[in-house]
Amino acid sequence: GQSLEQPSEVTAVEGAIVQINCTYQTSGFYGLSWYQQHDGGAPTFLSYNGLDGLEETGRFSSFLSRSDSYGYLLIQELQMKDSASYFCAVRDGTASKLTFGTGTRLQVTL
């Protein structure tokens, strides 16, 4: 089976940098994804790591270490609109299905 752990809440100041960690235990691994969900909205894709290292997309970066079963999402130059829940998800290598973590609620303050 799959299990993922993320902090339940993180608070950060506008303009700062925040890191959201994710550790996972899986029977098979085919990549770590990150999704963002605003209150009342649907999850939307942010980033994917299939190999070790850093992937950057604008203010959002994601890192993966397969040997440590660990990844993180980094958000730079935080904006108020970044207040949302962030989910890490692992893909089972044998299929398309994703298992999602419990989510981290990010609150950006002034």
Add this chain to the structure above:
Amino acid sequence: DAGVIQSPRHEVTEMGQEVTLRCKPISGHNSLFWYRQTMMRGLELLIYFNNNVPIDDSGMPEDRFSAKMPNASFSTLKIQPSEPRDSAVYFCASSLRTSGKETQYFGPGTRLLVL
């Protein structure tokens, strides 16, 4: 592209009634997923289809839940009979299955309240 379309967006029903949720995936996508989201249990995968064939329904809570995908552009999730504990947001998502990165695109969700 219109994205994943779900209907209805909101549904309020009474315990014991049948509920049918509908989903139109993004054209060209070959995988479709039904999720349920609650505060207590988070985002749970109920069932997913690949090329219209159910691949994994291990997340379907019980026999009251059923899902079909009669063609590549339509899927339904049915709850019969509904119970108050089924109250949740139900999301449909679709993706194009590849050997590498595979992004799931979520619909807006159906907010179900069973009284």
